[in-house]
Amino acid sequence: MTAQDLAEAAAQPETPNVEGAYPRLSQAQLDTLEPYGERRPIRAGEVLYTEGDPSESFYVILAGRVAMVEGYGTDAQQVVRVHGPGRFLGELGLLTGQVSFLTWIAADPGELLVVPADRFRDHLARNPTLGDEILQAYLVRRMLVLGEGGGFRIIGSRYSADTHRLREFAARNRLPHRFVDVESDPRAESLLQQLGIRPAETPVVVWRDRVLRNPRPEDLAELTGIRPSRGEVEVCDLAVVGAGPSGLAASVYGASEGLSTVLLDHVATGGQAATTSRIENYLGFPAGISGGELAERAVVQAEKFGVRMAVPADAMTLEVGRDGHHRLGLGGDDSLMARAVVLACGAHYRRLPVPRLEEFEDTCVLYAATLVEAQLCAGDPVVVVGGGNSAGQASLFLADHAGAVRLVVREPVLQDMSRYLADRILRDSRIELHLHTEVRELVGERGVLEAVVVEDNRTGERRTLPARELAVFIGASPCTGWLGDAVALDSGGYVLTGPAAAAREEPGGEAPLPLETSVRGVFAAGDVRSGSVKRVASAVGEGAMAVRMVHERLASV
Numbered sequence: 001m002t003a004q005d006l007a008e009a010a011a012q013p014e015t016p017n018v019e020g021a022y023p024r025l026s027q028a029q030l031d032t033l034e035p036y037g038e039r040r041p042i043r044a045g046e047v048l049y050t051e052g053d054p055s056e057s058f059y060v061i062l063a064g065r066v067a068m069v070e071g072y073g074t075d076a077q078q079v080v081r082v083h084g085p086g087r088f089l090g091e092l093g094l095l096t097g098q099v100s101f102l103t104w105i106a107a108d109p110g111e112l113l114v115v116p117a118d119r120f121r122d123h124l125a126r127n128p129t130l131g132d133e134i135l136q137a138y139l140v141r142r143m144l145v146l147g148e149g150g151g152f153r154i155i156g157s158r159y160s161a162d163t164h165r166l167r168e169f170a171a172r173n174r175l176p177h178r179f180v181d182v183e184s185d186p187r188a189e190s191l192l193q194q195l196g197i198r199p200a201e202t203p204v205v206v207w208r209d210r211v212l213r214n215p216r217p218e219d220l221a222e223l224t225g226i227r228p229s230r231g232e233v234e235v236c237d238l239a240v241v242g243a244g245p246s247g248l249a250a251s252v253y254g255a256s257e258g259l260s261t262v263l264l265d266h267v268a269t270g271g272q273a274a275t276t277s278r279i280e281n282y283l284g285f286p287a288g289i290s291g292g293e294l295a296e297r298a299v300v301q302a303e304k305f306g307v308r309m310a311v312p313a314d315a316m317t318l319e320v321g322r323d324g325h326h327r328l329g330l331g332g333d334d335s336l337m338a339r340a341v342v343l344a345c346g347a348h349y350r351r352l353p354v355p356r357l358e359e360f361e362d363t364c365v366l367y368a369a370t371l372v373e374a375q376l377c378a379g380d381p382v383v384v385v386g387g388g389n390s391a392g393q394a395s396l397f398l399a400d401h402a403g404a405v406r407l408v409v410r411e412p413v414l415q416d417m418s419r420y421l422a423d424r425i426l427r428d429s430r431i432e433l434h435l436h437t438e439v440r441e442l443v444g445e446r447g448v449l450e451a452v453v454v455e456d457n458r459t460g461e462r463r464t465l466p467a468r469e470l471a472v473f474i475g476a477s478p479c480t481g482w483l484g485d486a487v488a489l490d491s492g493g494y495v496l497t498g499p500a501a502a503a504r505e506e507p508g509g510e511a512p513l514p515l516e517t518s519v520r521g522v523f524a525a526g527d528v529r530s531g532s533v534k535r536v537a538s539a540v541g542e543g544a545m546a547v548r549m550v551h552e553r554l555a556s557v
Contacts, residue, residue, distance in 0.1 A: 009067040010107040015081040021140040024086035037115030049104040058120040059089040064110015072103035092138040099225040101151040151176030156203030161362035163203040169217040171372035172268035239338035244271020246526025247344030248298040249543030255305035270295030275368030277397035318486040343524040347476035364449035366471040369394035374401040381466040386473035392421040399430040488518035494530035
């Protein structure tokens with residue numbers, strides 16, 4: 001930044017404490033932190049955190065002012081926040097290992113309290129009250145940056161399958177970014193010309209001086225610091241496959257109770273719960289909590305107890321060992337050996353059985369309702385299909401952003417939706433409800449959806465509903481195809497456990513524990529388990545229960 005830029009930043013008023021994102025620490029809190037760090041002077045223009053780089057220390061401003069800068073070092077560089085004495089700096093990555101998504105620069109000379117990241121995390125573990133305040137502030141900061149479009153840029157076509165995969169990965173992992181659509185954004189052409197890239201060569205990811213051409217999600221994970229490097233073969237006490245609520249719970253309880261724990265997921269932490277804009281009936285959160293925030297809190301807990309997370313990482317095979325170890329094949333030459341395995345790979349939303357779905361699925365069909373989907377639907381007519389809580393929450397959330405929302409439900413009443421949610425749907429004038437109705441046709445050309453044809457399943461009458469996007473929440477199918485015949489499954493593909501698994505075995509063998517599969521040392525929890533209750537709270541409970549049974553099984557080996 002130039003001297004003039006710094007002077008202008010120093011002259012700006014201090015940013016208000018927006019939604020608790022920028023609290024000021026009390027002198028008592030500073031006194032507890034100071035033994036863990038040291039004071040040091042800073043000069044105007046000194047860069048404290050750089051976007052795209054990991055954060056090494058926790059800073060508290062003692063004197064002077066610090067500016068938060070977006071697009072540092074680029075033509076789009078701008079000061080977005082200014083902070084003064086008593087405020088602490090940094091972002092969520094300081095707790096999770098991700099890189100910084102903004103640059104923080106001293107606007108004028110001053111003094112900081114500097115606490116190394118490892119000592120900072122150790123102090124928070126000993127001071128939960130301060131830890132809660134800082135974590136809450138970091139979570140709100142992440143949500144603000146997500147909503148403002150900070151971070152990296154994804155440049156591509158909204159109708160490109162490759163672009164869709166990158167946007168989905170970024171959204172599911174709650175990575176701050178901005179999408180630049182070559183189909184409609186006037187800035188796209190000039191950006192591509194500056195980079196020397198033709199529209200046909202998109203998508204590209206741009207972050208300051210880094211350009212990734214048509215990257216894989218794995219490349220994006222490495223860029224943002226969410227995938228730690230792993231060796232070819234690794235041995236651990238507990239491997240958890242799936243990072244939804246049950247998998248996160250199993251990881252947290254396993255690691256906190258002394259088991260070396262590795263958590264794998266092929267897309268992101270949080271599972272289906274993280275795709276929900278708001279969970280209003282989860283115990284302990286009377287105002288509700290977004291699925292993304294719940295996932296972020298669980299990830300911080302997992303990091304705190306030493307869980308090793310690999311995202312994205314595909315579990316491809318499960319080989320049952322006779323020496324007390326089980327082998328997970330992860331694709332290529334990577335594998336993981338574990339003394340116990342918890343299958344928490346969950347379920348995915350079913351595809352709508354309608355002609356031409358494949359033509360639109362990578363561009364106009366949605367299976368989540370997050371900020372990214374909201375941006376995609378802005379001003380558009382949207383059709384939501386489903387009669388459960390996920391469809392209801394998605395309808396209410398998208399109604400704040402879409403031009404029109406039509407909810408299509410095949411049942412005659414909202415019988416599968418929580419009462420409080422059904423009441424809100426019925427009272428909301430922005431949502432047009434179509435009961436006892438099913439989707440029959442999709443209308444559009446070249447991957448661009450234009451309308452949905454629906455049929456009244458009582459009268460047979462058909463109607464055409466305008467739709468640029470189709471959001472589908474019609475139940476789920478278990479993610480068990482990769483297991484083959486390694487463990488016993490029920491007729492629907494869900495994993496059998498306890499007495500049901502024992503019924504598939506030869507008589508005379510040792511009975512499985514309640515959440516244990518037909519293979520000793522392999523457990524199942526959450527939506528993937530046959531007979532489970534499909535609720536976030538029960539999934540968390542099963543993850544915790546599975547770890548108790550892991551201890552029992554390992555003690556008997």
